[in-house]
Amino acid sequence: MFDRMFNGDLPLQATDVAARWDSLYNFLVWLSVFFFVLVVGGMIYFAFKYKNRPGLKPKYITGNHTLEAIWIAVPTVLLMVIFAWGYSVYHDMTQAPSDAYEVRVIGKQWLWQFQYDNGKTTIGELYVPMNKPVKLIMTSEDVLHSFFVPNFRIKQDVVPGMYTSVWFEAKLPGKHQIFCTEYCGGSHSGMLAQVIALDEKQWEDWNAGKKLGPIPVAGRELTEADLTSAAQAEAPKPLAEQGKTLFETKGCVACHSIDGSQKPGPTLKGVFGSKIELADGTTITADENYLRESIEKPQAKIVKGFQPIMPTFQGLMSETELNALIAYIKSLK
């Protein structure tokens, strides 16, 4: 049961490092079970055996140097083995092969942005080739963040003003969850993204700017829903719906609600056409140009009661994407 509770529920083993990590983790789990049974089992055994009853005489014992030497020496040796094993796996985790494919990562409140050698930039989706080492060179635009991919067993803080790096070689195709694991304020738990591990053909297509087919969550087959949504993506769909997809993948959703609930940024429910009170005391009507400016130059007009924390999206969205996004915002009544 213990085994199932821990090991059976570890995330997918999507890298070789993950497999080595799991062996060490399993060893520690079993070693802990052993010591837990020894200590707590011993305690419970004594509790029954030496329970107070008439005629029971306690024995006068003040210590035993042999026993003490054993329970100093045995744990010390075990701990040194664990340390060495732990360090050896860590070394593999941190030393990227020199031929690794490099991607630049920028964390900001509250989205992940990725810059590739070919000049592309993506938000919320990190495209990488499978079976090839990938090295991420990471920094932050504002506060601390941390880049965590459970399927790869890797994590590294992302620090403003310096570069940190992490590497992995994905062995499983598909989408792998990325979490931010260093508390970064308001929408910390909304700062999610996906690693999209592509096979050779898909990787070439992606680099050539061709459309990719449907991509499943790593470790799962494509579902009906995946196929349907991919088919829908192929088929022309209403502009506002295209905007909805952008809203969810570009990070907007982390800070803006669409139902009027409170998030770090103003809600977008009914925003279009409404009178907006700004921090400088003036009032403006939210039209297309206001929305566009708020996306591309978010610091230009700050809504009263909110902090100037939104990053700029200038150059990160094409004209067609902007049109779709604005169409979606207009639809939020």
Place this chain on the structure above:
Amino acid sequence: MATHAEAHAGLNYLNHTRGLKSWLTTLDHKRIGLMYLYSVLVFFLLGGIFALLIRLELFSPGQTIMSATTYNKVFTYHGAIMVFMVIIPAIPAALGNFLLPILVGAKDVAFPRLNLASYYVFMAGALFAATSLFVNQVDTGWTFYTPYSIRTSTSVILVLTGAFIMGFSSILTGLNFIVTIHKLRAPGLSWSRLPLFCWALYATSIIQVLATPVLAITLLLLIAERVLKIGIFDPAIGGDPILFQHFFWFYSHPAVYIMILPAMGVISEVIPVFSRKPIFGYKAIAYSSFGIALIAFIVWGHHMFVSGQSELANFVFSLLTMFVAVPTGIKVFSWVGTMYRGKLRFQAPMLYAMGFLELFTVGGLTGVFLATLSVNVHLTDTYFVIAHFHYTMVGGAIMGFMAGLHYWFPKIFGRMYSEKAAKWGFGLVITGFNVTFFPQFILGSQGMPRRYWDYLPEFTWLNRLSTFGSWILATGLFFSAYYLIKGAISGKEASANPWEALTLEWQTPSPPPHDNFAETPVVTTWLYEYRDQEPVVSA
């Protein structure tokens, strides 16, 4: 001989003077200890309410009862209150103040006035921190990591000032205890006869005196940076955010031993008394407290394995951290060894001591996971860490506190609580605790990050189980509060030595007279001589 007369008149520390003023201006360590106790329990209630709110919000993914912004404030206050205002002062300042002078056979601590000042300094700090609740609640997490803590618009300065002031209280109490143990021991109470609770408080005091100033300096630097815009930690103005983490953990790592060592001291007192046997390996337990205190100062970097710290630093900190497990293991094995061939009685203090052993063993073993470099990388900043430190801080420190509170209750109040109620309370607390926190190990190994207001749907059922556990735990604690208050007010009167223990506090009436002892006690043997039950104190 005034005390003889007092004893005849039925006078004790509680009733020898009356009125609110006699309490607020008291120099009696017992009354000061009691004031600490009441204050800490009020803060415990407050911190506990925040904990219940956290668990309630996490009952379902997405918004359950509060917005993300509110949630961030709630977990910040839960952490800050529990660490600075509950666990750090709970055993040393409340139980330690009450018991240390009696345990060493003294009339009071070395500096009674300073002791009262420590209490007021503590309350002043607490007041500062609590004021922020009504101004602009802080949302940085109790760790105040930069640069977020410099940039957030919330009232960080108020809370930092509060923690800064409370730090002084901690330093002064530590100083007072060190001098008391050195200078005020009764005749015959040599170092090798000193109760292990005193050894533990001594080791704790050393950490308090040496580590707390670093926290004070760090908090001052942070305030300076926020107010004067001097670039220390914020890279936007030339600072280094990782430097803050080094400073912060240089205090806060030793601080976790400020929290756990006194609890270990309580356990070392309770187990021999209820096993009717000497403590197993007295010297090893006493020295291992110092081993832990020493190592405490050189392992802070294990909180920072993924911070961007160098690989060499990680290597060294992981290696050093492993050695914490050795003295900790010595203690745990010795406690179980004490039970071997004893004559065990399972009253509430012993049950809590055994609960401590169960929970602290889990907390300690999972600490080895986190000390292991590569294993730490996946588990750090996930719910695995949350579970680990709750098993040590609540399972260890709070269970130790409960053991101590039940053990010394008859001495402090001169009355008994209902033993039957206490057994029920213990059952609820230990069940609730395990149901709340064990699922969090699994959530963490699956990758659920900490400080998350929202989570992926696959984490739902374990979160629900944990929330359900928090209700059992809360029921157990509220029930404990009920029977303890009832016992303190109307419980049956306790004898001087209801547990038949040998240490000095049991050789004076319950509750003790104002001066603790009618005459200065003289110690003639080791205080764990549970062999023949002959008196060890002669007048």
